[in-house]
Amino acid sequence: MANIQEIARLAGVSTATVSRVINQHPYVSDLTRERVLKIIGQLDYVPNYNATSLKKGATRSIGIIAVDYNSLLMSLVRSFHTIAQQSGFNTMLFMTNGECSKELVALEMLRSRQLDALFCLVRTNEWNIIESYTRYGPIVTWQRLTSDSIPSVFMDQYQGYMLSLEYLYSKGYRKILNVFSSKGLNTLERIRAYRDFIQMHGLKDSGFPQFHNKMSIYDGEEIAQWWIKQTDKPEAISCSTDEVAAGILMELQRAGFTVPDDVGIMGFDNTDIAHLLDLTTIHYPVDKQAENAFAVIKSMLDQSVPKLHSLAFNLIERRST
């Protein structure tokens, strides 16, 4: 295979110029650039960048591990990526679909120094397996975990959901419908919050069905249709996501109902759609979580002390309650 000297010779330029063209540095004339690129094409030359970055010891790349795409996870990934790149780090997103071997691709890249660190949003392998890789670089998780070697930036869903329920109570709502997302630890914590909530206030359970696996606008529309059909209607709906709340709100408006006069609707996450539709919601500080995750990783790489945000859910009151 051709080398950089040969390209320089054929193009009649210095090797430094060839290098500038390859790395797209400025101060190379269009004419020179084109000539060099043409020769690169003819010669079948492939610059070996990875070798260089491996020699330097750090790739300045952080892997992010997730199981699937959803809007909250994507907000988190986007925030993490933004803060990481401000410090000169690249990110690589590994979608595992819950397959151990897919996750191990990322872990192995940490071992072979192709990644400097991992941010594990949702893991698939047993924690023991993942922990065994922490000797190769920092691994930080978003999941609830108590571990000496894997720091976690998880948030207490119990507290967040209780905030939602207590707010609805303070507004006079008593018959509350719960809409939950997928059945994970976070949902279990929200269910626990609801049980404690009705017990604390001496409410009896409304007897409404519990909706599970509801996360989208379309799910919200279905729930609105269910609500319309009931004779004994919930006075308020506490939703798993802003998308569900948005779907309910618009479907009810189309059917001629008024929010909050007919029913109070409460979102969760405080995404753009809650702002758009004036939804009362719970602010989920994903951006600060992402910043904390990066700060922890950075401090582990630099052996410094991280500066962390304190994380809390906040009530955002708007016009849907």
Add this chain to the structure above:
Amino acid sequence: MANIQEIARLAGVSTATVSRVINQHPYVSDLTRERVLKIIGQLDYVPNYNATSLKKGATRSIGIIAVDYNSLLMSLVRSFHTIAQQSGFNTMLFMTNGECSKELVALEMLRSRQLDALFCLVRTNEWNIIESYTRYGPIVTWQRLTSDSIPSVFMDQYQGYMLSLEYLYSKGYRKILNVFSSKGLNTLERIRAYRDFIQMHGLKDSGFPQFHNKMSIYDGEEIAQWWIKQTDKPEAISCSTDEVAAGILMELQRAGFTVPDDVGIMGFDNTDIAHLLDLTTIHYPVDKQAENAFAVIKSMLDQSVPKLHSLAFNLIERRST
């Protein structure tokens, strides 16, 4: 470092059982699993999965290259990921921020067979550089490109935007405001469509400012505020994205205006938010584009003939026009 035989001996199980625990296969009792994992933890054992997958020759992983996060790109990534994993492929998303060296990490992984193929949404390096890597595996792009070695699944933005403008014309709108997103080839094609449109219909240019770099709900709200202040108001607004259209719609409603009576609003992309708010829009078949991209990659890997969807923009008429 410990090996699998040593773990098996200490745990009093067969190496096959250790392997099943590591790979999370079923039919291992919880007790055995825990014992094996405990010993793995004590022994500092890290299974070398990558070596195995490299030996097999194919990692069944496809890299996706993008520059930043935005909702259309994320829809495309999500669709591509879904279809790829149905065929047993994993995806890795590389965010480059427009830095050549970050993109080269992905290209080098193709060369070293850690990736089977690349789907390049938005490239950073010169095409010549990227083309030189096609000998190591298929590279398919979403960008407008004519190349013998890099197939493209791009769509003609001129046609899509013309569809929007012609529809508005047919509804009687003459004074149309254009809202564009970032200044790339796609926007240039949309600008060209608008120029041809006013010429074809003998309209004179409205003299409205051209809004650029507008993509979000918040951008839409600003444009609504601008619209409110004008004495000579646009009769219709043709937006770069559904988010912009949604922001305009809700901000105008809050200010007491009625859509479409006061002004027609047209989105673009047909994302969930257009459905939610009954926005007339142009359906952008990102899911089919993603399927085509994967079909092309798959056929290049299998040396088979891909079955492709024919791609077209479609008008979705709802209540905002």
